[in-house]
Amino acid sequence: MSDVKLLKGNEVIAEAAIRCGCDGYFGYPITPQSEVMETLMERAPWNTTGMVVLQAESEVAAINMVYGGACCGKKVMTSSSSPGVSLKQEGISYLCGAELPCLIVNVQRGGPGLGTIQPSQADYFQTVKGGGHGDYKLIVLAPNSVQEMNDFVDLGFELSFKYRVPAMILSDGMIGQMMEKVTLSPKKPRRTEEEIIKEDGDWATTGKTADREQNVITSLALKAEEQEATNLRLQAKYKEIQENEVRYETYKADDAEYLLVAFGSCSRICSKTVDTAREDGIKLGMIRPITLFPFPTKQIKEFAKQVKGFMTVEMNAGQMVEDVRLAVNGEKPVEFYGRFGGIIPSPEEIRVALEKQLFNK
Amino acid sequence: MNEEIIIAGFGGQGVLSLGKIIAYSGIMEGKEVSWMPSYGPEMRGGTCNVTVIISDNKISSPVVQRVDTAVVLNQQALDKFEEEVKEGGTLIYDPNGITRHPERKDINIYKVDAARLAVELGNPKIYNMIIMGAILKARPILNDENVELGLKKSLPERHHKLIPLNMEAVKSGSKGVEQVHSI
Structure with missing residues (x-):
């Protein structure tokens, strides 16, 4: 029983991030998800695991910091609530285009516009049908308990790295604000540079050696044929995800x-x-x-x-x-x-x- | 056992932390628990409430329309939640500042002059633990040992020296609560 805690969904996202060996969190406060960064700041993981926690100057900056971290093969994440996630859409499209793994958490509130701070599920279309431009998909996990807020952080990263498709936890103010019993995951160490090179060295920018070609990460292709090839590769991945990763x-x-x-x-x-x-x-x-x-x-x-x-x-x-x-x-x-x-x-x-x-x- | 409790009052009365202590005490009893706050743009002095459910089984909805027990600590809370108590349920209120008292005849009603008792104990901050004592007397769903364990779990260690005072407040609330209507 000693491991059972009573925590808010938002607090659990933070605890789970530290425990799963996350390398960096970049965010900007917004109700009803502010406890994610508050808890991270209180835990100060930069003193223990070395995880970076940074309050960016805006949601746009935060998602682009995620892009940068993800390029290096790091386990990086951001969280926000509906209006803030709207601001992140450009970055999300770029992450998808560049085939980068990361975790995004949306603790939804009522919209449209600035809306309310109470729970809502009105970002389903934005999340599932693509809120940014281009043909892309996110791997979307919808927790219905505080325990799943814990479980889906690790699962989200795992799936995201497996397919190099960004993962999103689509939660809402109710799950974010409520407290329930939760068993936190066991602690995993962060990956070392050597491990990143070994596991993701074929695409990540980390670990360029004299005898290795440089890895270039971009979502830009000047030739339409190249861009079509990227799209076909993405669609093949989405098909594979549809076949193998359905959870209900x-x-x-x-x-x-x-x-x-x-x-x-x-x-x-x-x-x-x-x-x-x-x-x-x-x-x-x-x-x-x-x-x-x-x-x-x-x-x-x-x-x-x-x-x-x-x-x-x-x-x-x-x-x-x-x-x-x-x-x-x-x-x-x-x-x-x-x-x-x-x-x-x-x-x-x-x-x-x-x-x-x-x-x- | 499935007890749905709403606690409502002013921000600053310790409503949310009382809910948390009840929930933690429930965990100590080996029960399933949920704690769901109202989280409007609240501030100290504004209204606030929390729904706590303690159950033998997995809790389906953490939000409920009608409750087994309502604990109301100001007039607005009383006006809003008196009617939401299930028939045969329990209402506990603090008469301090109340001009319209509860009127329902189909529920058990208790009152506890917690503000006065807190002053008597020399610390207004333990107000919510006096309410806890009143709840435990009216609805003995948790035993005192588990409440003490729940307190330990929900308070940071630097405040553990205050646990005896808090338990004294629980006793005072249990002693001071008075049933004003029974069915």
Whole structure:
């Protein structure tokens, strides 16, 4: 029990970063994620692991510092909340174009614009469909507990380095601000220069020796043919990721007649709706996409054979529902219920929406 | 066991840290816990609240519409959360500054004059632990040993010398709480 702690989701991101051997964090404060950098500053990992923690002059500077660190093969990250992540989009597109690994955390708040500081999931489109320019994808992990905030830092870096595609943890103010029991990961040392050269020396700028060609990292190609080749390589990677890295969870779905689809904090609320519906003898279940890209399209399609209908619940005006509808492809009705601007739906109102939109049809 | 508690009052009364101590005490009992604050643009003197859930099972939603126990420490909190207590649930309030007292007849109501008790103990900062004592008396869901362990876990070591004073405050709250309506 000694390792079980009670921490906020944001604090856990910081603890997990230090423990997984992160080399550098670059950020700029914004509610509701400021505790990430606050915790890092308090822990002062530059005295222990040697990890750099730097408050940049802006979100734009922070993401470009991430670009620089990533070029050297370092494990680097940034975090922000919705308006700040919008500012990072150019940098994210460059990171994707240059095929650099890194971790970005978005603790979403209500938008558009400066919006509110309360939780929201309205950055789904921005995150999954590409908020910056060009054909790119991020590996997107959507935690629904403080424990997963811990687990996904390490997982995010692992997947990001495996494919050299930036990873994003798409969280929100609820998971960031709430405290739950958490078991922190065991400590891993940071990689030495030798290890970086050995594992990533074929692309990273670190470790140029007299007999090795220089590695040049850029997202610029003056010839269209070169740029098309880059795009084809990226698309091949995304296909591989779609085939191998889908993660999802089901809840009481085995015999379900109706299925809720929800990610992140909404899935927590929905699981309570499932429990109360089951008490009333209604066969309701849930599927929770854990990776939003790659999306569990096949798995949802499979459920279309079993259930009478779906309802997607999101803290936005209906974003993931489009991907659910693509998966179901008209075979069964896919309804939507959402609240926005920082309002968290209650399990009871989801039940009411189910009665009105799905059960009575 | 699944106890959903909301604690609401002014910023600076120790609402959030009381919630944290309850949650840590729950962990010491081997329970599942969640702690979900209201985090609007709050400041000292503004209103604030925290929802704490202690359960034998994995906690689904950390946000709830109706609670088993509401602990309300000012008039606004009382006005807002009295109606959110489930039928048969518990309401604990501090009458200090209250002009409209709780009216519901289908819940158990307790009052604790915690501000006065804190002054009697010579330290207004232990106000929230007096409330803790009142909660434990009204809803004995945690035992005192685990509360002490929870305190130890949630306080930085440099403040551990204050634990005896805090436990004294818990006792004072348990003794001073008075049931004003029972169902």
